[in-house]
Amino acid sequence: QSSTVTLYGIASSDVVSVNNVVGAGGATKSQTRIDSGALSASRLGFRGKEDLGDGLSAIFTLEAGVNLDDGQTAMGRTFGRGAFVGLDGRFGTATVGRQWNLNDDLMCGFFICGGFAAFRYTEFDWLSDLTNNTVKYWSPSVGGLKVGALYSAGESTTSSNGGRTVEGALGYDAGPFSAGATIHEGKNADASRTDRLWSLGASYKLGAVKLRGAFANSKTESLSLPTATTWDAGADWAVAPQWRLSLDHVARNQKGTKNDSYFDRLIVVYQLSKRTDINANLVRMNNSGTASERFYGNGKAGVDQRVIALGMTHTF
Amino acid sequence: QSSTVTLYGIASSDVVSVNNVVGAGGATKSQTRIDSGALSASRLGFRGKEDLGDGLSAIFTLEAGVNLDDGQTAMGRTFGRGAFVGLDGRFGTATVGRQWNLNDDLMCGFFICGGFAAFRYTEFDWLSDLTNNTVKYWSPSVGGLKVGALYSAGESTTSSNGGRTVEGALGYDAGPFSAGATIHEGKNADASRTDRLWSLGASYKLGAVKLRGAFANSKTESLSLPTATTWDAGADWAVAPQWRLSLDHVARNQKGTKNDSYFDRLIVVYQLSKRTDINANLVRMNNSGTASERFYGNGKAGVDQRVIALGMTHTF
Amino acid sequence: QSSTVTLYGIASSDVVSVNNVVGAGGATKSQTRIDSGALSASRLGFRGKEDLGDGLSAIFTLEAGVNLDDGQTAMGRTFGRGAFVGLDGRFGTATVGRQWNLNDDLMCGFFICGGFAAFRYTEFDWLSDLTNNTVKYWSPSVGGLKVGALYSAGESTTSSNGGRTVEGALGYDAGPFSAGATIHEGKNADASRTDRLWSLGASYKLGAVKLRGAFANSKTESLSLPTATTWDAGADWAVAPQWRLSLDHVARNQKGTKNDSYFDRLIVVYQLSKRTDINANLVRMNNSGTASERFYGNGKAGVDQRVIALGMTHTF
Numbered sequence: 001q002s003s004t005v006t007l008y009g010i011a012s013s014d015v016v017s018v019n020n021v022v023g024a025g026g027a028t029k030s031q032t033r034i035d036s037g038a039l040s041a042s043r044l045g046f047r048g049k050e051d052l053g054d055g056l057s058a059i060f061t062l063e064a065g066v067n068l069d070d071g072q073t074a075m076g077r078t079f080g081r082g083a084f085v086g087l088d089g090r091f092g093t094a095t096v097g098r099q100w101n102l103n104d105d106l107m108c109g110f111f112i113c114g115g116f117a118a119f120r121y122t123e124f125d126w127l128s129d130l131t132n133n134t135v136k137y138w139s140p141s142v143g144g145l146k147v148g149a150l151y152s153a154g155e156s157t158t159s160s161n162g163g164r165t166v167e168g169a170l171g172y173d174a175g176p177f178s179a180g181a182t183i184h185e186g187k188n189a190d191a192s193r194t195d196r197l198w199s200l201g202a203s204y205k206l207g208a209v210k211l212r213g214a215f216a217n218s219k220t221e222s223l224s225l226p227t228a229t230t231w232d233a234g235a236d237w238a239v240a241p242q243w244r245l246s247l248d249h250v251a252r253n254q255k256g257t258k259n260d261s262y263f264d265r266l267i268v269v270y271q272l273s274k275r276t277d278i279n280a281n282l283v284r285m286n287n288s289g290t291a292s293e294r295f296y297g298n299g300k301a302g303v304d305q306r307v308i309a310l311g312m313t314h315t316f
Numbered sequence: 317q318s319s320t321v322t323l324y325g326i327a328s329s330d331v332v333s334v335n336n337v338v339g340a341g342g343a344t345k346s347q348t349r350i351d352s353g354a355l356s357a358s359r360l361g362f363r364g365k366e367d368l369g370d371g372l373s374a375i376f377t378l379e380a381g382v383n384l385d386d387g388q389t390a391m392g393r394t395f396g397r398g399a400f401v402g403l404d405g406r407f408g409t410a411t412v413g414r415q416w417n418l419n420d421d422l423m424c425g426f427f428i429c430g431g432f433a434a435f436r437y438t439e440f441d442w443l444s445d446l447t448n449n450t451v452k453y454w455s456p457s458v459g460g461l462k463v464g465a466l467y468s469a470g471e472s473t474t475s476s477n478g479g480r481t482v483e484g485a486l487g488y489d490a491g492p493f494s495a496g497a498t499i500h501e502g503k504n505a506d507a508s509r510t511d512r513l514w515s516l517g518a519s520y521k522l523g524a525v526k527l528r529g530a531f532a533n534s535k536t537e538s539l540s541l542p543t544a545t546t547w548d549a550g551a552d553w554a555v556a557p558q559w560r561l562s563l564d565h566v567a568r569n570q571k572g573t574k575n576d577s578y579f580d581r582l583i584v585v586y587q588l589s590k591r592t593d594i595n596a597n598l599v600r601m602n603n604s605g606t607a608s609e610r611f612y613g614n615g616k617a618g619v620d621q622r623v624i625a626l627g628m629t630h631t632f
Numbered sequence: 633q634s635s636t637v638t639l640y641g642i643a644s645s646d647v648v649s650v651n652n653v654v655g656a657g658g659a660t661k662s663q664t665r666i667d668s669g670a671l672s673a674s675r676l677g678f679r680g681k682e683d684l685g686d687g688l689s690a691i692f693t694l695e696a697g698v699n700l701d702d703g704q705t706a707m708g709r710t711f712g713r714g715a716f717v718g719l720d721g722r723f724g725t726a727t728v729g730r731q732w733n734l735n736d737d738l739m740c741g742f743f744i745c746g747g748f749a750a751f752r753y754t755e756f757d758w759l760s761d762l763t764n765n766t767v768k769y770w771s772p773s774v775g776g777l778k779v780g781a782l783y784s785a786g787e788s789t790t791s792s793n794g795g796r797t798v799e800g801a802l803g804y805d806a807g808p809f810s811a812g813a814t815i816h817e818g819k820n821a822d823a824s825r826t827d828r829l830w831s832l833g834a835s836y837k838l839g840a841v842k843l844r845g846a847f848a849n850s851k852t853e854s855l856s857l858p859t860a861t862t863w864d865a866g867a868d869w870a871v872a873p874q875w876r877l878s879l880d881h882v883a884r885n886q887k888g889t890k891n892d893s894y895f896d897r898l899i900v901v902y903q904l905s906k907r908t909d910i911n912a913n914l915v916r917m918n919n920s921g922t923a924s925e926r927f928y929g930n931g932k933a934g935v936d937q938r939v940i941a942l943g944m945t946h947t948f
């Protein structure tokens with residue numbers, strides 16, 4: 001048999017110090033927390049690939065998100081981080097099931113990802129999300145260019161395209177330069193409201209430093225929110241074989257309001273081995289007007305939040 | 317050590333077109349769906365066998381049903397498709413835990429199984445079901461004959477045999493001919509009502525064609541339903557090394573009523589390899605009177621349903 | 633790569649006869665039950681160790697408790713029996729995540745453990761428990777002595793140390809003699825009440841017999857219970873290569889009341905192989921006054937309970 005099941009995953013945990021956590025009564029407290037994978041979500045996965053000949057392969061993935069702090073699987077389901085089967089070949093890759101969306105596939109090299117990221121802004125969770133009932137296609141790279149398409153069936157009983165999600169993406173690579181663009185459209189259950197998001201990003205590798213920039217625009221009708229934009233300017237620096245730094249400034253602007261928000265994030269990674277590191281996340285979220293964005297707790301207008309997370313990540 | 321854990325499973329997903337899906341308000345819609353394993357339920361399992369000498373082995377199975385469309389484990393539990401330990405030897409096989417019932421073990425070669433099958437009729441889910449708190453025994457085959465027995469403890473606190481299930485089965489194999497019979501009896505929680513089901517089936521292999529026939533009779537007191545019968549006449553045809561067809565007619569008759577129902581089902585399988593196929597299910601359910609049988613949505617008297625499912629199944 | 637993932641577990645199931653099971657209405661019934669792992673909890677685990685050089689290793693564990701009787705994972709979560717990552721080295725072992733507490737680590741060689749044990753007494757569940765959001769440390773053994781420390785973050789939004797658990801432990805080994813002591817302190821959510829437990833235990837190996845003795849004292853403010861003590865006197869006897877017996881007397885005393893309780897427990901194990909056994913648990917719980925301790929069903933003042941469990945345990 002030309003196939004095997006591969007068992008893989010990440011075990012990651014953090015000691016977190018966070019201030020201004022808003023509780024049920026509206027009071028704010030500082031907290032010491034033991035959390036799961038602030039930088040890299042803990043997970044356990046099973047995947048396989050069978051060679052069918054002529055460059056064609058059958059592929060599958062079952063990946064559980066795991067909360068290392070309480071032993072629960074993440075996202076309220078066993079295989080929250082993906083459950084799909086498909087074919088990979090000269091035509092590209094086509095997969096069916098629960099899957100990461102195109103934004104996550106493509107934009108995480110331009111936007112910073114991992115726990116404290118632009119997708120944590122209310123209007124921008126679609127920058128990195130998973131969709132059920134999904135057919136996804138990525139073309140092969142031709143002259144550095146590749147395209148992606150995603151369709152997620154709404155399976156609504158009230159409207160034929162209620163709950164439906166469609167996405168398109170375009171990626172480009174040329175030596176040290178990479179760029180990407182995506183569009184996303186989602187319908188609510190009765191198809192009366194439409195959410196739209198588009199994003200652009202690029203990165204350039206300059207020796208040991210990678211510069212990143214990204215922008216996204218979101219119109220979230222389903223939550224009756226004004227149009228919002230977010231951008232991220234960042235850099236990754238391979239300081240030494242064992243040391244790596246990332247610094248990002250991420251801003252969110254709700255158009256026609258003063259309720260702006262931004263955060264700065266510094267990541268420090270020290271590799272104990274290729275597969276194991278010790279890392280630190282330093283994040284400060286700033287809210288203006290009635291903006292109540294945060295990483296922990298309930299929302300409260302204008303309240304900022306500072307997070308220090310010291311973690312260990314082991315990949316297996 | 318003469319033992320290993322084997323990791324195995326099936327990843328299967330379908331694009332489904334179905335009409336007359338009845339929603340909450342009673343309106344019917346056509347739907348395009350992305351579903352999990354219409355023909356073969358997606359699953360992830362762990363099993364092992366330890367040679368204890370003298371032909372005796374310890375065996376165990378933990379098998380999760382997986383919804384590939386949303387990443388949840390099936391049947392509202394992690395190991396829905398079986399969790400048991402037992403002994404296998406010259407005396408037969410005795411296992412303890414959550415297990416498939418004798419009907420599923422024996423009758424799935426006579427009744428057609430996989431998603432759209434006779435067990436989907438209200439009175440006949442026991443044709444293929446799993447039971448908790450179960451001791452199961454299958455004898456070895458002696459002269460082509462084998463017997464099975466199943467006891468599932470009700471663990472009721474209101475009646476000593478409340479919730480209890482008992483089953484018996486008899487199987488026979490002689491060259492191209494196979495036959496089987498089962499009886500099933502289940503009590504509700506306070507043992508005031510008894511459900512009874514019996515079934516008969518046979519198959520005959522004639523070159524590349526296997527003919528199948530099966531019949532079952534059910535008295536479902538716990539749901540106050542009239543006695544009902546179901547029968548299935550079908551054939552499997554190995555058209556070519558890579559092509560396989562199955563055709564079945566399945567009917568359900570509620571005695572003393574006009575509320576009859578039947579469906580026809582065509583399965584087409586094209587093997588990409590021994591372990592990977594592309595398949596199609598074409599099913600049409602016909603309801604008479606107030607019969608409201610269906611594969612998707614709520615029930616509605618006399619509404620028929622047509623299903624076209626195009627899928628891929630990968631076994632690992 | 634100097635690491636691998638190890639898949640391991642236990643599949644264990646029992647046929648149990650138990651009397652005086654109190655149901656919802658207060659009536660008592662005898663029950664025949666099919667249960668999961670009375671002596672050794674059924675489980676499925678994934679663990680790994682990566683050599684980082686200089687005696688340092690990265691370690692992780694994801695361990696699911698499995699109810700073999702119904703296929704559900706135990707403790708209402710997928711990885712109920714532990715989900716943690718950490719470092720093991722000359723400094724000792726430090727781990728972060730959901731973990732067994734120090735009492736379970738240390739005292740299970742002195743108290744009898746497995747299903748029917750002192751931790752089943754209302755005031756003594758902390759004798760063997762798992763804590764979320766936990767940093768745990770065990771020192772290396774120096775001259776036979778080792779120390780442990782545990783901190784579990786409460787992550788309360790009402791009080792800075794609400795929900796917090798801290799533990800300390802001291803273990804000693806010298807040839808056939810072992811001893812241990814632990815302290816435990818837990819706060820309720822608003823830190824207004826404190827539960828305290830301390831325990832002592834020792835064992836001595838005398839040829840084929842190991843004698844065990846243990847004592848614990850508990851003040852459970854969070855449940856407004858009087859101070860209680862429990863002790864366990866027991867012995868393990870390796871009768872023959874394949875046969876093993878354990879006999880324990882366990883008593884619980886609620887100070888200032890007549891509501892005492894004790895149970896006697898006999899365990900008989902017959903090894904079919906190193907990894908597979910057949911076993912019997914015989915237990916009798918005796919309640920005085922309004923004590924309503926039991927292993928199955930609801931509580932009822934002064935009602936005793938007798939349990940006979942015949943099981944099979946397979947380790948993989």
